[in-house]
Amino acid sequence: MRQGGSMERRTILKAAGASLAVAGLGATATACGSGSGSGDGTVTIRYSWWGAEDRAQRINKTIALFEKKYPKIKVKTDFQQYADFWKKFNTQASGGNPPDVFQNAIGFLRKYDAKNVLLDLGEQVKAGNLSMDGFRAGLEKFGEVDGKLLGVPVGSNSMALVIDKPVYTRAGVTPEPGWTWDDFDAAMKRIRDRTGRAGDSGMYGVMYLYDLYLRQHGKAFFTEDALGFTEADLTDWWTKAERGVKEGVYADAKKVVQVKPKSAVSAELAGSEFTWDNFTVRYTSEGKSEYGLAPIPTTDGKKTGQYLGSLMLSASKRTQHPKEVAQFIDFMVHDPEVAKIMGYDRGVPATQAQFDAFQPDDEVNKAIAAYETSLVESGVLETITPHPSGADVCEAAFLRIAEEMALGKRSVEDAVKQFFTESKTALAG
CATH class of the missing domain: 3.40.190.10 (Periplasmic binding protein-like II)
Incomplete structure (x- = not known):
């Protein structure tokens, strides 16, 4: 951030x-x-x-x-x-x-x-x-x-969707405030079909994006002292992410790992990825394309779950x-x-x-300022619950286990059980 x-x-x-x-x-x-x-x-x-x-x-x-x-x-x-x-x-x-x-x-x-x-x-x-x-x-x-x-x-x-603008243009995709996850899924397929590139770098381990998705459904990643979602919730999220890779709408995790520390977007493996808005400068320094910020998809066309x-x-x-x-x-x-x-x-x-x-x-930082200003003016921003003690351990586990699953080292079921086991231990301490 x-x-x-x-x-x-x-x-x-x-x-x-x-x-x-x-x-x-x-x-x-x-x-x-x-x-x-x-x-x-x-x-x-x-x-x-x-x-x-x-x-x-x-x-x-x-x-x-x-x-x-x-x-x-x-x-x-x-x-x-x-x-x-x-x-x-x-x-x-x-x-x-x-x-x-x-x-x-x-x-x-x-x-x-x-x-x-x-x-x-x-x-x-x-x-x-x-x-x-x-x-x-x-x-x-x-x-x-x-x-x-x-x-x-x-x-x-705040979280945003960083896009490769020429890729989105070629695909005929124009993200607008209030677009839904169904719109996003359709856009990912359109990018794959029209540009030959995965629509997104993959959503396995983006904990803060999952937090927004949960908040759109009246939950949150953390409560004041525990996880704010169930094993069934996470199973649904990771199953969708795994299916997206198999369908080619999300980038191949093995290729994403190979290009690190470069991002999948700047390495031209994907047309977009979710990250913090002020990381946009990263893509400009790494890649050859033009990059921009798009709004977070919603469940109901209104609530993004976002906070600063x-x-x-x-x-x-x-x-x-x-x-x-x-x-x-x-x-x-x-x-x-x-x-x-x-x-x-x-x-x-x-x-x-x-x-x-x-x-x-510069255009990159102007875009960051404009994006945050738009969030404030649109009234979508909410407050965040301070994370419980042990949240840092949970976050690290989420990232590690999600990558292991993405690389085929764990099944979705095993990944979910492992994450909840480690998190319960961390939050109990």
């Missing part, structure tokens, strides 16, 4: 994708909190995030602006790729010394709140050190869990400098100059001031 127009391809590939399972945390130690101070009143806070070098360069520029405005606050930085970040974070948190402020995501809020790691930033809002005003489309609520403010959004994105997702900034409950951390977060989500530097690297800016400050001049 997180790239900008000039993002290098490796940044996207490393920062994106499904969450990976991370090692469990033991009880939080009673060591001293993080951060440090000096005799002249200057304090140092530690800031960690995941991503590649391009994001680091952008963030370091924003930190320089922050330190200029707050000369008594110094920021020590640290970043890794996604999986490495969480491994290190677990080690730090289990030792009672996590970074003062760090990049976070919805799948980890309940998990680390349950482990007593996250600071409730609500007190800093009351103290006037952090403003939750001016956020777009209700994003100020995104990091709230059980009445506590555990994360502050820095950007937004977001990366967030969270704080350690053990920080010795909660005020300075709050001031840092406030600066990063409200200052217009930060938006001009970050662009859409972490998604479309979460606050209106930053959204207005960065006006993209």
Whole structure:
């Protein structure tokens, strides 16, 4: 949920994708909190995030602006790729010394709140050190869990269908808001028959798409403490996906794996695929065609089940400098100059001031902004239930098991049983 127009391809590939399972945390130690101070009143806070070098360069520029405005606050930085970040974070948190402020995501809020790691930033809002005003489309609520403010959004994105525009044109397919899954299925066959290419890269492991499909039917992937669907529900979903591959409307999973890390769309194996809207830049950097964003199919022509997702900034409950951390977060989500530097690297800016400050001049990012604006104006957006503790493990299992099934290593029945077995264990912990 997180790239900008000039993002290098490796940044996207490393920062994106499904969450990976991370090692469990033991009880939080009673060591001293993080951060440090000096005799002249200057304090140092530690800031960690995941991503590649391009994001680091952008963030370091924003930190320089922050330190200029707050000369008594110094920021020590640290970043890794996604999986490495969480491994290190677990080690730090289990030792009672996590970074003062760090990049976070919805799948980890309940998990680390349950482990007593996250600071409730609500007190800093009351103290006037952090403003939750001016956020777009209700994003100020995104990091709230059980009445506590555990994360502050820095950007937004939503699921979309990325299409190879010339392929869709040749097939005579024009996706429009309100199209149904029946319309989508017919379009996939039309693309296959008229262009000789699979219509879609395959929907086996796109957990967030399945979440939208469930929400269209009055359910959701997660409730507050469990899975929100049945084995029968998932059997239907994966059976349909498997049938689509056999019929050639979804790409051959073996070929999709072979072209990784390139996407099936940019590798010309499929005419489209579901992903986060701000990943569109990936296809432009990888492929030779022209790519665009199409709306999510619906069940009833109205309800898409969509919400704005977001990366967030969270704080350690053990920080010795909660005020300075709050001031840092406030600066990063409200200052217009930060938006001009970050662009859409972490998604479309979460606050209106930053959204207005960065006006993209390239067609890809213009399309991303227009897509999210259309979602807000159309009124389709809903709220997301904060994922339960263990959701990150479930997400990783969903991706892995779905791929095993797609490659013919598991039957649908076996895949469903395996997923529910692993998920129940993860969510029970």
